[in-house]
Amino acid sequence: MCVRLSALVSGHGEVEAVPVLVHRIAKAVLPGTMVTLDPVLRVPEAHLLKEGELERQVERAARKMRGGRGIFILIDCDRDGGCSATEGPALVHRARRARADMEISVVLAKKEYEAWFIAAAQSLRGKCGLPQDLVGAPDPENVRGAKEWLSRHMPRNRRYAETADQAALTSVFDMQVARCADSFDKCYREIARLLTVLGGR
Numbered sequence: 001m002c003v004r005l006s007a008l009v010s011g012h013g014e015v016e017a018v019p020v021l022v023h024r025i026a027k028a029v030l031p032g033t034m035v036t037l038d039p040v041l042r043v044p045e046a047h048l049l050k051e052g053e054l055e056r057q058v059e060r061a062a063r064k065m066r067g068g069r070g071i072f073i074l075i076d077c078d079r080d081g082g083c084s085a086t087e088g089p090a091l092v093h094r095a096r097r098a099r100a101d102m103e104i105s106v107v108l109a110k111k112e113y114e115a116w117f118i119a120a121a122q123s124l125r126g127k128c129g130l131p132q133d134l135v136g137a138p139d140p141e142n143v144r145g146a147k148e149w150l151s152r153h154m155p156r157n158r159r160y161a162e163t164a165d166q167a168a169l170t171s172v173f174d175m176q177v178a179r180c181a182d183s184f185d186k187c188y189r190e191i192a193r194l195l196t197v198l199g200g201r
Helices: 014-029 053-064 084-098 114-119 146-152 162-170 182-199
Strands: 002-009 034-042 070-076 103-109
Touching (some): 053 084, 070 182, 114 182
């Protein structure tokens, strides 16, 4: 079975990390399925939230896709006043209205993708310079500056680098443990739903 979809992401590191994440979830929920993400487009969060811009980018992703019928959209929700629970449904409605012929999932990471790493911190011990005794924060999704949190736990001469480390940590973090973070649980379920629906066509 082959599933083809595209993705819209708001962060630089997510261009490489999201395909890794989708493939890992596909392996768990649809073993043996070949998944292709093409294209993965980066659009800054501020642009995606503008009226009409999300719709334009959904159309752009749909046009660039080669035969696929699904779009996965991941946006960091780390700005002041941002609320993933209240904003998500409106964004889903806008995206699906733009391309009603597509299966579309929208996930807002609270507050950053990297919060999901903090949620599963113990599974990242010894990875990318993180210490062997790494312990996560009690409420990872309310850590303001998750990238900085990771940097603080790296050696003095090493900082977390989104474009170098995000995909690498995505390939090894414990996804089931990370599902204690509500927005990652939502992300996992939405990707699984998207893959299952597209795989059944």
